[in-house]
Amino acid sequence: MKNIEIEEDLYHFIASKTQHIGESASDILRRLVMPESVVSKTEPLVVEEKPLETENTQSTLLAELADLKLLEMPKMVDRFLAMLALLHKYHAGSFASVLTLSGRNRTYFAINKDALLATGSSTNPKQVPDSEYWVITNNNTVKKVTLVKEVAQLLGYSDAQIERLVSLFCPETA
Template identity: 55%
Template sequence: MKSIQIEDDLYHFIASQTQDIGESASDILRRLVMPESLLNTDNKSVSEKVTPDSTVTNPISNTQSADSICQSAAVFSELEGQQLQAIPKIVERWLLVLSIIHKHNTQQFAKVLGMSGRNRTYFATDKDTLLGTGSSTNPKNVPGSDYWVITNNNTAKKINMLKEVAEQVGFKSAEIQQLIEIFAPEHIE
């Protein structure tokens, strides 16, 4: 096996193309740059599955655009470079994680607008909408986005909201658990 050095932006792009947990950089690059005819049948790309009738299929449907695929790998890659535990205020840490999820899942992030509790709307595209849903919502802008979120919740509620956001944009359950462990390891039971 050979090693190569690549710049950070290229690394983040490659990581954002991950389709399965544990997929190696070699598998991703092979899938992206090597024509099907060059792929060895013993070394199939992780994105391909052999069905019982021995035909090769792609698990991503043709109707699904690349922009609609959850970019959880890119989120985790960017979170690796952050020192989340060095951010003492949970609300600031939470806003940073929401910002990174939004950055890599812009189209899917719109689904959070449907999130609400009994009496409160959790996300909106303007501050006034959230102020209108309660007297102590303390709305803050999700950095780098047009979205606002209520922040006057305890840490347990923020964790639950983060789980729901991750689910809305398409994270798998194992990825959601990993995200929570990164966000607030001191609050994991």
């Protein structure tokens, strides 16, 4: 496998074309640029669906969340970054999908600080711990909760799992 460097806007474009969690950049580009090579016209496409998480992974993630004692963290931004770091840890391969999250005038996630600074004057970007991703942190608590929900949804969590994550992150909004 070869590595190539691409500009950030192209990276965001590729990430925005993801059709399913776990789809690699190569798969996305092949589908967009060489559609005839993705599936032979005579062969049907067979996709084996794998669960995003096993019960063991889910319980491990929840146990680790409980161990973090998020509610003991006095600053919401610290809870927010800890939650995102844990979601990244368990979904590193599909976490790039967060790059598609944006508001009317803002991008919420990027792979460098400058990209977020360019979207507004008071973004206060911080790096998601143990990852290459950056996130805007000057949002209010409700927006942080919404972002956690949207990230979990992108990563394939069910509504019930998302509500459990939110209750561990910010129970007053759950």
